[in-house]
Amino acid sequence: MNPVLPILVFAPAAGAAVLALAPRGGARDPLRFAFGISLLPLAIALGLFFAFDASSASPQFPFSTAWFRSGGVDVRFAFGIDGISLLLIALTALLGPIFFLAAPGHIAQRRREFAAWGLLMQTGMLGVFAVSDLVLFYVFWEVSLVPLYFVIGIWGGTGRARATTKFVLFTIAGSLLLLLALLAVLLEAGTADLFELARGRRLLPASIERLAFLGFALGFAVKVPLLPFHTWLPEAHVEAPTSGSVVLAGVLLKMGTYGLLRFCLPMFPRASAEFAPLLLGLGAAGAVYGALLAWAQRDLKKLVAYSSISHLGLVAMGLFAREATAVEGALLQMVNHGLSTGALFLLVGVLYDRTHRRGLDDFGGVAKSMPLFAALLGLTAFASIGLPGLNGFVGEFLILAGTFSVTPVPAAVATAAVVLSAVYLLGAVRTVLFGPALPATARLPDCTKREAATLLPLAGGMVLLGVLPGPFLERIRPSVAQVVERTRALAQAEPARPEGQR
């Protein structure tokens, strides 16, 4: 019994409770308070990273007590992480403080509420990655969504009502499918333990496996979002305040890809095999489609949002290649995308805070007056388009090389996205940073120390993961190998056709 994971998960929630209960004048600077609280999970996550046993695929730092029993299933209040969760927890914990550090630039009103919602969201997201019980997973899954609804709904832009409605409808539809599938699995398998389910010696009956897979896959696909369930994302991003966009792109979308990897592949190996061609195709097509859409945008936030769709299409493709290299790359790319897209949203926020504009054509020649901003935007853009030496390359390279080694066609198609990413992102960089300065943007002040403090940790991560991916890959290798081996081995056992058709 190791209480470290529950402490990691609930520390932000405790902070949120303090903020909510404190008397009105009590929290003079709620954003700073929340920032301080969010450093605790970061410190714990760093400790976990170094204490993690890289040679093991079994869940580590377990914590488990009885919760309730229902339908013959023992539902437990259980935590435990493997390499897959570890990386995403580290990412979440890193983006937590940045969420609050970036907020003073654009959150002027109701800061206490904002801070409380932010902390609660942090608990939800950390919980999603740290639990080892299916029911508890679902609880945290839902907990993480509500705060974002309020963050966009209260502090969002003018079109926030429509955006939040769409966001909520999409995610609730996804959640419902998830819930139904989850219950089916629970009752059929007789256990709620995630790792037990993933390791399970026996398969679900084929008909249930198929339906449950579809439920999970659709629920997660909406979240990722995979083509064609993506249209809520650009709207949500455009309306969300900068901090909201950072966490939405950085972590919340990863809950979808995490789900695909944690649940769909190992729990439904035959259905995964059956639907792999479809998902590979959707992933590759989404990578190219998202890139083309990003190119067509004139709004910087939309451009970044569509680039997310492109990058996550690549991740989904890597996952459903069901090959160790590609899956490791996909997992690494989730972290990479969190760093680089988080940074891109922060950078767009820096411009927006100064000008209240986001259009590509509203800027020009900014590099002259904002050299630090220019350097950071350049670095982030090159990380995002996969320049070797920075993080994006390692992920992309592994995904594409691994996928190509089992199914060359989708990998070859997705490689086009690599070319297009340079076109749209460097094109945007060219317009914003270079050329003669526009009168309106000729004298913008460079990044402040606070802004630099939000961006530099991400920039450091981009370089670190690009130059030394070893410590990260090492920690995920056993877990990924286990998932891939099981998925591959059982997929060949028997095809996932409903009994009636056999």
Place this chain on the structure above:
Amino acid sequence: MSALLPLLVGLPLAGALACGILHARVLVRRHRDPEAAANEALVGGIATGSVAVAFFVAVLLTIRLLSLPPEHRRFEADLGTWIDAGRLKVPARLLLDPLSALMTLVVSGVGALIHLYSIGYMRRDPGFARYFAYLNLFVAAMLLLVLGANLPLTFVGWEGVGLCSYLLIGFWYEKGGPADAGLKAFVVNRIGDAGFLLGIFLLHRELGALDYASVNEAARSGLLPANAATGAALLLFCGAVGKSAQIPLQVWLPDAMAGPTPVSALIHAATMVTAGVYLVGRLHVLFLAAPAVLLVVGLVGGGTALLAGFGALAQRDLKKALAYSTISQLGLMFLGEGAGAFDAGIAHLVTHAFFKALLFLAAGSVIHALGGEQDLARMGGLARRLPATFLCFLAGAWALSGLPPFAGFFSKDEILGGALHGAGAPVLGALGFAASFLTALYSYRLVYLVFSGRENFEGRPHESPALLLHPMRALAALSFVGGALAWIPIWNRRPIAEFLAPVFGGNEAGGGAEHVLVAVLSLAVAFVGFLLARRLWMDRGLAGERALARLPLWRVAAAGGVLDAFYRGTVVRAARVLAIACGVFDLFVVDGAVNGIGRAASAAGETLRLLQNGKVQAYAIGVAAAAGALLLAAFLLGGTR
């Protein structure tokens, strides 16, 4: 000894970091002008010093390499594992063998000279430290490219030099033109690089190994199936076509001349653009196992050599003329490699690095003296005003034109000799000789238009300072003795080919009466080119130029960007239309469907609300009907269990 190997990449990298930090310091205290000069000396010293020391390390290592028996001439430095995921392993391993040693010497040697020149050329530029940070980073990336022992590591350097090229072409970013040119260079290169990546993926799929030794060995032993070898070679050659500006991806290089002239000399003439030639040489066994691809290499090279030769002939911009000349000479190198004469291709790479860097530096000196003028029609008669620059330029042009005793004659001769031996001999040979003729013609055209005849410029140009002239003199000397590296006719020795023999195997192609015949022929061709140039441009000057400019073919060649316009009109426009079409499709069809479902749902809600009428009986009927339906469903679906 191999412990020194990482220094080759590490020194310029450290220099780049130091310059970057100094640049940041300049930004912080940008108003203090007196400090700028001191800062420039410091930055220039660090940057040049780091590359110069790297050069001496390279010399040291090469001497050690030569002391070993030929079959053992390789140093390896293992720096651990870079990537290890699943089946894919990429060790961080550097390899110094004769081929990479030669490249390292050229890159660090010419690089150090151009760094030195840059101190003078970039004096008082507000981005002085930034410039040297980029330039040092370039050298580090280029050395990683040549020293990497496997394809992914070379790819890191490959994209790294692309990044520096992008940054340096667009160095004067406040102007839109350079920024656009940098973007274009990066994007066009990315298209080729996609091929490079796919080639790596294919080799990974087929072999699981990506280091050069394994790939070459697998191609030699037949472990790699023939069509996989063909596919991989062709895909990797796509990368080479992009980086080395061969048809159809040559369009970025003329635009790249928007960068500072020393950058054009180092990156876009002497080193980076030769990376494709190096890659083909590095994987020569793979290419030999794919004869069809090797023929493509030769034909693409020969075709590019010829067409870019015409382009070089008709340019009015001094730097663009040199850029087309570079494209053409790179084509000749590929032509040699395509004919199987890999050592000849590499030998020409080396001599070309000397004389083309020299030509660019001399051109920079001219442009500097004329206050930024690049138009050939506004030069002329400069030999009297800029005597030292004139002599250097003449040495470079002489070497380029392929006339003895300068270097170009000897290395080009090797290529032509090889072309007449390899596959596709008649075609490749004809292309090679035609390109050689054009080379001599356009080389001397430049000499005459810039340095002889009437003065068509304003002002009183002054000779450049010693800091600019010394590196040019050093390169002029190399352009003179460089030929001896390729071929020493009296003893019939080929130092470069012999040095490279452990990599490429002995090349028995040359020698004997046949070789003399080739030499005489190429000499004759070049001499005719020279005489024609003399007649057209020395005797008639700009008048001759104007007469030629009326020829329709000349105009096509001068436009140079025929293919450019074609791409803009077709590929780029089609992709752009596709992107916008996707945008519309996404908005109206995909999102439209979503919104339609939303509207349908709310309409359904409105309808269903009528059911909620408060009558308990109606509810009971509903509950009963639903229960019945569920039972029926359970019966139908669960029947098999």
